[in-house]
Amino acid sequence: MDSKSAIACLSALAHDGRLSVFRLLVQAGPGGIPAGEIARRLDVLRNTLSANLNVLSHAGLIASRREGRSILYRAEYGAMRDMLAFLVEDCCAGSSEICAPLTEVLSRAACCAADKAKPLESAQ
Amino acid sequence: MDSKSAIACLSALAHDGRLSVFRLLVQAGPGGIPAGEIARRLDVLRNTLSANLNVLSHAGLIASRREGRSILYRAEYGAMRDMLAFLVEDCCAGSSEICAPLTEVLSRAACCAADKAKPLESAQ
DNA sequence: CATTTAATTCTATAATACTGGAAATATGGA
DNA sequence: TCCATATTTCCAGTATTATAGAATTAAATG
Known part of the structure; x- marks a missing residue:
């Protein structure tokens, strides 16, 4: 992982709402959770959540797939691993x-x- | 480490200049490096660097001590460890x-x- | 005390990010 | 097709953050 990607990840996680979302998805496992349920569980507006999911997606930390009317989001453990590895490499x-x-x-x-x-x- | 502290750490590192500083200090080891030399090595303005060192300090990721006219900065490995642990806990x-x-x-x-x-x- | 060196703080401007209301898109079903 | 549900996109106002020039503090030395 290069510095630019790492900054995108760190920046995406450096936000209360997004960090909560990411942690929820990390705990949820690879099955993922629909956007609406994330909004309900964390009690946030859907459009705000959508913007934050977009930031996490662009950073590569989460991925999504449509299932019927819902869009399920899940954590990308590989990106998380790469980011952590970047932080400790050559230390x-x-x-x-x-x-x-x-x-x-x-x-x-x-x-x-x-x-x-x-x-x-x-x-x- | 609580969420608030973790966000402070992530936010501090989510910046090209600060990430460079932190990585430099992590690689430098516990001895630390004077602010002036950090500025010279990374080719950044001293006042800008000072502001960024301040952000990293407040996040607890680095610490400083005066030595003569210089102020030496060093990485706080403990804070780094806690932040990484926070990200992977309960995953x-x-x-x-x-x-x-x-x-x-x-x-x-x-x-x-x-x-x-x-x-x-x-x-x- | 004056000078030099090291680093910080002050300040204003520019840039970027966050939020939430309203409108738009996509899907499934009657 | 029409409607309800799920989610996103658009947009504007607000807030936060970044940058760099100038002034300031701190320490050592003659």
Whole structure:
């Protein structure tokens, strides 16, 4: 990913409404959610939402497909991955004691905890 | 990290000049670089740079300390880590086949490749 | 204290982005 | 075809952000 694309992604996510939309879609999984339901769940105007979905689409962070009268939106995990990779590439001048904690935390992200089965003494 | 802080970080990085500054500081390591040298290396005006350093500072992505006449700036790896973690938390509704590639790529970031490749032998 | 160097703050202008009402487009069904 | 639903596009007003010249603060040194 080049700098221009990364800025488009960062800029798209640097907005309360759009970040909420993106996080909703990330959590929703690859099935996607119709625009109308996104508007309903997040309680936002449809035209405003549409504009924001457009920004996220142009950044490549989400994709859409029509299904009947609805248009379903879903997160583009690949773009998200590329953007995150861009941010951490060539970092720390090669000293892993600085950025190891970074990747460690990321690999423990809640989404994969179940399958990774990494027993980080969960305090339940 | 809460949504508000994450947006401040994303917004700070969603700018060509600031992203360049941040990447320069990330690559430079914890020692930091004086503002003047950042301006020289990136060929930007000092007052414009100062404004951008201020935005990055307020977002918590960089920190500064005075040393003589110079003010040295350095990346705050912790804030960077928290922001990335925020973006991937609770993703994919728990199905790791979606986000496993994401964390995999991140854990292969160039900065840690050297140590990842050499498991235990030459680790100091 | 005056001078030099380093960096910031002030200020005005230009550019860009956000919002929401109204109109338009697309689809499915009676 | 006519209508209801789903979503987008258009547009104008408002707000925010970016830029750069000029002035200012801060530190070191003679």
